[in-house]
Amino acid sequence: MSFGSVGVQTIGICGMGGIGKTTLAKAAYNEFSDRFEGTSFLENFGEYSMTPDGKVHLKRKLLSDIIKRYDTECKNMDHEVKIRFRNKRVLVVIDGVEDIKQFNSVAIDLTCFGPGSRILITTRNKHLLEQLDVANIYSPKELNYDESVGLVSWLAFRTEKPPEGFGELSKDLVRYCGGLPLAVEVLAAFLYKRSLSEWESTLEQLKQIPDADIQAKLQVSFDALDAVQKDTFLDISCFFIGMDEDYVSCILDGCKLYPAIGLSVLKERCLITVSDNKLIMHDLLRDMGRQIVRGPSRNNCEGWSRLWDPDDVIDVLENYNGTEAIEGLSLKAEGTPVENLEVEHFQT
Known part of the structure; x- marks a missing residue:
């Protein structure tokens, strides 16, 4: 975070779900808070901004954090923020805002803060930062292999390296997580003090069924x-x-x-x-x-909207059990017994 400029600076931290945006923002907030006259960390901003009570909570928290009064009651908090903050050098983190509507619904004016203020915004939406004219954007990188192995070792075994017998399984877990900190943290913590057979079973299951906690975190972007x-x-x-x-x-x-x-x-x-x-x-x-x-039809591929696995496609086509739910499929002719498939397979 730059302190050279006397003006207000807005800094964006942008990346996919689970990449560590909030963790980075918290680290910066904890390290630099003592350099400002006031600080506020508005966590889960997007979720709170979706409800009227949540919007009031965010405004009241911002005011109370900065002016150090927890009985903040005023008829016009937007006006109060501008009056109270225009001469204060503050550090504010706006965490987890996903679109401009969410941001505007809470009516936080980024120009109302005093000279030298720093505003951090974490988001999965780069366009939001462009709409707010944020020039300084940082995109966290995925963990490299060594970092992932080290995190797995610490969370799953409380040691620097995986114990004997768990080395290859730990590597399999690292490959599955693909450097995503959230996935490493969730799965390594889940596997803490579990046996070799439990590790093997979990990794096999993950090939077919994603972890629900990770899925929910990632699906926020899809739902938007x-x-x-x-x-x-x-x-x-x-x-x-x-x-x-x-x-x-x-x-x-x-x-x-x-x-x-x-x-x-x-x-x-x-x-x-x-x-x-x-x-x-x-x-x-x-x-x-x-x-x-x-969806819920995990074992009934004929009810899926898309078919991508060759075995599923062949099963549906050879057995004439496709349904109107199927909108698209992919099948490579090379290595596929296409002579067994007739045009009727593709008719509804």
């Missing part, structure tokens, strides 16, 4: 999309990871999914990235999308 954007995300998670962006755009355009804006929103929401013009998605986001497609 509109219906067309959700369809685009699910199509990518099932069919298009690693494919050329222009090629995928043509397919999505043919399906009337408006890829020009849809893909842009998915990038802004940290749900996909593009590398060498290829669409990239974190494995856990992919698994989250496919779990959404499965």
Whole structure:
């Protein structure tokens, strides 16, 4: 965090769910709080801003934190904030705001803080930071291999390295988590003091069923999309990871999914990235999308909207048990006994 400028600086911390945005904001808040005249950490801002009582709570907390009075009652808190803060050098963290409507609903004016103030905003939505003209944006990186192994060792075994017999399983867990701190923390803590067989069973289960706590955290970004954007995300998670962006755009355009804006929103929401013009998605986001497609019918693929596994596709086509729920499927002809499939398999 820069202290060289005397003006008010707003700093954004942006990334996918579970990447450690709030953890970084808390670390900065704890380290630098004593350099300011007033401080406030507005945690779970997005959730609170969704209800009238929550909006009042956020405003009252901001006022009471800064002026150190906990009986703050005033008819016009927006006016009170501007009057009280305009000459104060403050540090404020606005944590977990997801869109401009949430931010504006609480009516926090970023220009009302005194010279030298620093405002940190954590979000999964880069476009929000652009709308607020935030020039300083930091995107946390995923944990590297050594960092992941070290965190697994500490949380699961309370040691610097995995004990004998758990080395390969720990590596499997690290590979599954893909450097996402939330996933490492949740799963390593769950596996604390569990046996080898329990580790093996958990890792096998994760191949089919994502952890519910991790799924819920990641799904917040999906839930914020509109219906067309959700369809685009699910199509990518099932069919298009690693494919050329222009090629995928043509397919999505043919399906009337408006890829020009849809893909842009998915990038802004940290749900996909593009590398060498290829669409990239974190494995856990992919698994989250496919779990959404499965829904409660985990063992009845004929009821899913999308089919991506060759075994499921062949089963549905050979047994004529497809339903109107199926909107798309992917099947590579190479290595597939297509001579057993007739045109009737594709008719409703």
